[in-house]
Amino acid sequence: xxxGGAGGVGGGGSxxxxxxxxxxxxxxxxxxxxxxxxxxxxxxxxxxxxxxFTHLVNVSRVNDLPVRNSQEAFMMEMRAARMVQTADSLLKxxxxxxxTAIFSGFASLNDHVEQRTAEFNQQAEKTDHMLAxxxxxxxxxxKELELxxxxxxxxxxxxxxx
Amino acid sequence: xxxxxxxxxxxxxxxxxxxIEENGLEHFPPDVGYDEKRLSLIRRIDFxxxxxxxxxxxxxxxxxxxSKPWQWQGMVENLQLAHQELSIIIDLINTVEANDAxxxxxxxxxxxxxxxxxxxLSVSAATKLQCFRHLGKYFKQSxxxxxxxxxxxxxxxxxxxxxxxxxxxxxxxxxASAPGSEGFTIDLFDNSLYDPAAVFxxxxxxxxRVDHDSAGMLSxxxxxxxxxxxxxxxxxxxTDDSLREPFKMKTSSTRESEKESVSDDECVKETHxxxxxxxxxxxxxxxxxxxxREAFNPSLGVNVTGIQENYLxxxxxxxxxxxxxxxxxxxxxxxxxxxxxxxxxxxxLPLDTLDGVMLPEEEQDTPKQKWGLPNRVxxxxxxxxxxxxxxxxxAKDRPIYAGNRISGQGAKDGCGLLVHFxxxxxxxxxxxxxxxxxxxxxxxxxxxxxxxxxxxxxRTSSWTLFMKVPQSILHAGCLAHTxxxxxxxxxxxxxxxxxxxxxxxxxxxxxxxxxxxxxxxKGNSEEISSMNRxxxxxxxxxxxxxxxxxxxxxxxxxxxxxxxxxxxxxxFLCLSFELEQGETLSLVAHVDxxxxxxxISWWLVMDDSFNEERELRIDISDGASExxxxxxxxxxxxxxxxxxxxxxxxxxGGSL
Numbered sequence: 118x119x120x121g122g123a124g125g126v127g128g129g130g131s132x133x134x135x136x137x138x139x140x141x142x143x144x145x146x147x148x149x150x151x152x153x154x155x156x157x158x159x160x161x162x163x164x165x166x167x168x169x170f171t172h173l174v175n176v177s178r179v180n181d182l183p184v185r186n187s188q189e190a191f192m193m194e195m196r197a198a199r200m201v202q203t204a205d206s207l208l209k210x211x212x213x214x215x216x217t218a219i220f221s222g223f224a225s226l227n228d229h230v231e232q233r234t235a236e237f238n239q240q241a242e243k244t245d246h247m248l249a250x251x252x253x254x255x256x257x258x259x260k261e262l263e264l265x266x267x268x269x270x271x272x273x274x275x276x277x278x279x
Numbered sequence: 280x281x282x283x284x285x286x287x288x289x290x291x292x293x294x295x296x297x298x299i300e301e302n303g304l305e306h307f308p309p310d311v312g313y314d315e316k317r318l319s320l321i322r323r324i325d326f327x328x329x330x331x332x333x334x335x336x337x338x339x340x341x342x343x344x345x346s347k348p349w350q351w352q353g354m355v356e357n358l359q360l361a362h363q364e365l366s367i368i369i370d371l372i373n374t375v376e377a378n379d380a381x382x383x384x385x386x387x388x389x390x391x392x393x394x395x396x397x398x399x400l401s402v403s404a405a406t407k408l409q410c411f412r413h414l415g416k417y418f419k420q421s422x423x424x425x426x427x428x429x430x431x432x433x434x435x436x437x438x439x440x441x442x443x444x445x446x447x448x449x450x451x452x453x454x455a456s457a458p459g460s461e462g463f464t465i466d467l468f469d470n471s472l473y474d475p476a477a478v479f480x481x482x483x484x485x486x487x488r489v490d491h492d493s494a495g496m497l498s499x500x501x502x503x504x505x506x507x508x509x510x511x512x513x514x515x516x517x518t519d520d521s522l523r524e525p526f527k528m529k530t531s532s533t534r535e536s537e538k539e540s541v542s543d544d545e546c547v548k549e550t551h552x553x554x555x556x557x558x559x560x561x562x563x564x565x566x567x568x569x570x571x572r573e574a575f576n577p578s579l580g581v582n583v584t585g586i587q588e589n590y591l592x593x594x595x596x597x598x599x600x601x602x603x604x605x606x607x608x609x610x611x612x613x614x615x616x617x618x619x620x621x622x623x624x625x626x627x628l629p630l631d632t633l634d635g636v637m638l639p640e641e642e643q644d645t646p647k648q649k650w651g652l653p654n655r656v657x658x659x660x661x662x663x664x665x666x667x668x669x670x671x672x673x674a675k676d677r678p679i680y681a682g683n684r685i686s687g688q689g690a691k692d693g694c695g696l697l698v699h700f701x702x703x704x705x706x707x708x709x710x711x712x713x714x715x716x717x718x719x720x721x722x723x724x725x726x727x728x729x730x731x732x733x734x735x736x737x738r739t740s741s742w743t744l745f746m747k748v749p750q751s752i753l754h755a756g757c758l759a760h761t762x763x764x765x766x767x768x769x770x771x772x773x774x775x776x777x778x779x780x781x782x783x784x785x786x787x788x789x790x791x792x793x794x795x796x797x798x799x800x801k802g803n804s805e806e807i808s809s810m811n812r813x814x815x816x817x818x819x820x821x822x823x824x825x826x827x828x829x830x831x832x833x834x835x836x837x838x839x840x841x842x843x844x845x846x847x848x849x850x851f852l853c854l855s856f857e858l859e860q861g862e863t864l865s866l867v868a869h870v871d872x873x874x875x876x877x878x879i880s881w882w883l884v885m886d887d888s889f890n891e892e893r894e895l896r897i898d899i900s901d902g903a904s905e906x907x908x909x910x911x912x913x914x915x916x917x918x919x920x921x922x923x924x925x926x927x928x929x930x931x932g933g934s935l
Contacts, residue, residue, distance in 0.1 A: 177411070179404045186403045190410045197414045201421040208425060208432075215436045219443060220450060229444055256733045267728040 158210055165203045169196040287323075431495030438497040438547050439463065439489065446554055448489075463489040465499075467558050469671070484557050496543065499550055504607040506560035507589070509567060511659035513652050514585075514592055514600045560608070566666045567591075567605045573697035581701045595701040596784070597708045599652070603662075653707045661703070661737075665696050702783055703737035709784045709817070710740040716820050717742055717779065723878045726915050727828060744777040744790075746828060748835045748915050751842060775831040777824060786815050790827050791834065821872035826852065829868035829879050832915070836866070836922050845926045854922075855886075856929050862886070864925060877912030881921075884908075 173196050176189040266272050298306040311319070349355075391399075442448060442465065451462035468485035484506050492498040571591055574583050585592030589605040721729040721744070732741040750773055777790030789812040815823045829852050836854050840847040848855040852868040863886040870879055885906045913921065 173414070177407070179400065179407050181400070181403075183399070183403055183406075186406060190406070193410055193414055197417055201418070204421070204425055208428060211429075212432055212436075215432070216450065219436065219440055219448065226443070233445070252733065252735060256731075259731055259733070263728070263730055272725075 155210065155214070159207070162203045162207045162210070166200050169200045169203070172196050431491075434495060434543055435491065435497050438543060438550070441547050442497070442550060442554075445551065465489060465554060467554065467561055484561055487554065487557060496546055497550065498546075499553055501553070501557070506557050507563065507605045507607050508560060509563035509659065509663065510602075510604045510606050511662055512602055512655050514602045556608070562667070562671075563663070564605060565671075566663055567603060569666055569670065570603055570662075570697055573695075578695075578698045580698055580705065593701065596705045597712075599705070599708055601701075601704065651711075653704065653711070658700075658704055658707075662700055665700060669696055699737075706738045706740070706781070706783050710781050712817055713740070713779070713781050713786060713820065714742070716817065717744065717824065720744075720821050720824050720872065720878060723875065724825075724828065725877075738783050740781045742779045744779065744824060744828065746775045746777075746831060748773050748775070748832070749919055751839055775828075775835070777827050777831070779820075779824070786817065786820055788813060788815055788820075788823055788827065791831055821878075822870060825870035825872060825878050829870055832879075832918065833866075833868060836918065839919065839922055840926060843923075843926055845929055853884075856925050858929060864928070866921070866925065874912075880912050881910040881918070882907060883910055 173193055176193060180186055180189070294307045296305055297308055300306070439448060447466040449464050449466055451464060465487045466485060467487060487499055487501070490498050490500055567589070574581060574591060574593060580596060582594045583591065584594045584600060585602070590602065591604070592600060592602040594600050717729055721727050726746055726748075728745040728747075730743040730745055732743060734741050775791060777788065780787045780789070789810065791810060833849060833852055833854050837847055837849040840854070840856075846857060848857070852870075853865050854867075855863050855865045858864055865884045865886060867882040867884050868879055869882055872878055874880065910921065
């Protein structure tokens with residue numbers, strides 16, 4: 118079974134994490150910076166969605182000038198497109214977080230790998246014991262069958278009569 | 280223009296007095312300017328006829344068209360009239376401005392009526408409402424698309440996380456070959472081997488790309504025949520083992536068609552299975568690589584007799600050749616068998632080691648043919664197991680469980696595994712032959728039993744030939760005299776065991792039997808029957824065993840005779856009684872492994888030292904000679920009775 122040591126790391130933040138001695142200071146700083154960047158992105162996206170939606174609501178007033186109404190119609194389409202784009206950006210951010218979780222969750226991965234290793238070792242041990250038991254039972258059965266055969270009438274009929 | 284032409288005459292250009300005042304001042308009309316004259320002349324032109332003509336044309340057109348008027352006809356006509364009036368006004372304004380006579384001070388829009396204001400407002404409101412509705416539809420579509428994307432990603436990443444629990448998942452940054460694949464790969468190569476020299480080149484199968492299928496679910500696409508499995512078998516005309524069925528290949532095309540109907544769990548399980556098959560294929564390739572390397576090291580017991588791409592044939596002794604190959608998993612049995620047969624002919628090395636191969640017509644009947652070759656599949660698994668345990672597991676912590684059957688056996692480092700395997704296989708074939716010989720002997724000797732002793736050692740086999748003789752009738756009486764050690768010793772021996780141990784291809788026989796030389800000189804029966812241990816060949820095994828058993832019977836009879844106080848002499852297979860008058864009566868055992876009626880037969884031989892001439896007249900072929908009588912294949916009870924008869928004969932002093 119392959120060990121779960123993942124090669125790729127989400128983003129570029131936590132790639133410098135140490136082997137078994139825990140994250141170094143540089144890795145911790147990089148992780149904090151990465152977290153800050155993500156939060157900024159989230160804030161920006163949420164703010165953009167709110168801002169665009171606010172503008173959409175604000176232009177709901179009907180003006181006397183048809184020219185202004187047309188202008189506002191174009192602006193509404195633009196705001197709606199921006200909202201959808203921002204939502205898509207948020208979803209991409211979620212995907213990045215999922216990938217980071219996949220490739221950076223060393224603790225849980227290692228625990229799971231160790232657990233699986235212990236399970237497989239246990240299963241191998243059990244299998245080996247079972248094989249040994251099967252062998253012993255086969256040997257005992259063979260001995261018993263040989264004894265029965267050589268003391269049976271079948272054997273007497275098979276061998277030349279003396 | 281009609282035929283009528285109306286002519287009007289202007290007034291004469293005479294100045295006519297408009298008014299005269301009392302003082303006699305005359306007022307004449309002002310002079311008319313040139314432009315005014317022009318305008319007045321233009322006005323005097325009567326265009327009524329043209330207008331009437333146009334009206335007539337329009338009426339004709341309208342009459343020709345359908346009688347039902349178009350609902351927007353009135354609005355169109357009004358617009359056309361408005362357009363004409365605007366054009367006239369604009370022309371007038373332009374003309375006036377061009378003449379600089381008059382300038383336009385300004386234009387004021389007429390004040391809209393209330394209904395016009397409300398209608399404009401309602402149009403604007405409806406337009407804006409329509410715009411919002413359009414936006415609403417757009418948002419709904421986008422939400423639906425984003426929800427689908429979220430669901431697809433949730434399925435994909437859920438499956439990827441589950442795969443990551445057991446496999447090494449890597450991400451290729453910026454190397455996404457297709458949109459949506461994110462460049463994930465699964466690395467199946469294990470680079471933690473014990474022996475640095477045994478580091479293998481990563482196989483082409485080591486990196487498996489993770490793709491999306493049409494439903495967005497994780498999928499792994501492998502080209503057909505991309506991975507192969509290890510095949511082991513016996514080559515030669517006497518092999519009748521059928522090769523195992525190939526793996527059921529799960530191609531991507533079938534996977535995609537079935538994926539819509541299977542759940543995510545089943546999809547992940549199928550992916551796990553596929554990855555496991557690929558992982559096993561990589562392991563098989565590594566095993567084949569190791570076997571190929573070891574095969575060309577000079578060693579006893581393994582000779583390469585044929586080689587091709589992904590195919591290796593070896594001679595392992597005992598007249599047996601085996602082959603190891605790497606074949607695509609989708610190939611059928613026939614293909615592999617035919618390739619195996621062809622490889623015998625196309626082998627680069629000369630096939631000079633098949634001299635010892637037993638052809639079917641050379642073999643004997645069924646009893647000797649029934650053992651055959653070992654199970655091919657079991658040895659294929661054994662080959663994989665020993666390489667896995669001794670090459671691949673050394674890099675990791677050795678499992679804590681006990682029961683490693685190979686530990687303590689033979690050469691277990693990486694260099695001797697193939698030799699050990701071939702010698703194990705050779706030993707199995709040889710031990711089957713030994714067992715066949717022993718079985719033939721036991722079948723034909725009723726009082727002999729065969730007991731198998733599983734050694735759990737791949738190169739050692741052991742059996743025991745057990746014989747139980749009837750208890751002496753004086754056994755009970757001797758038991759009462761427990762102080763008589765000699766008596767107790769003599770009646771204890773009612774079971775005889777002959778142990779046969781095979782190590783590799785060496786047969787070792789151990790048991791009571793032939794008396795040793797020292798014992799013979801001393802004349803002590805206790806010294807005669809001693810445990811012997813010696814090696815023998817397969818061809819002599821039957822004879823050796825039978826002689827051993829026969830000597831044990833002779834020894835038993837000898838002990839019984841001594842028990843009743845008769846002096847007897849014992850040779851290897853002969854028990855001699857001394858009669859009166861110097862005659863010697865001998866009970867002689869004759870062993871013949873080929874005797875189907877029984878391998879051990881008995882003769883009664885009379886040795887008259889005073890009648891040597893008579894011995895020359897003995898017809899050996901006739902068992903009924905008066906000096907040599909064939910007793911037949913006697914059971915132990917009958918032998919014991921015969922012994923008692925001979926004893927009574929010796930005691931009675933009767934003559935033959």
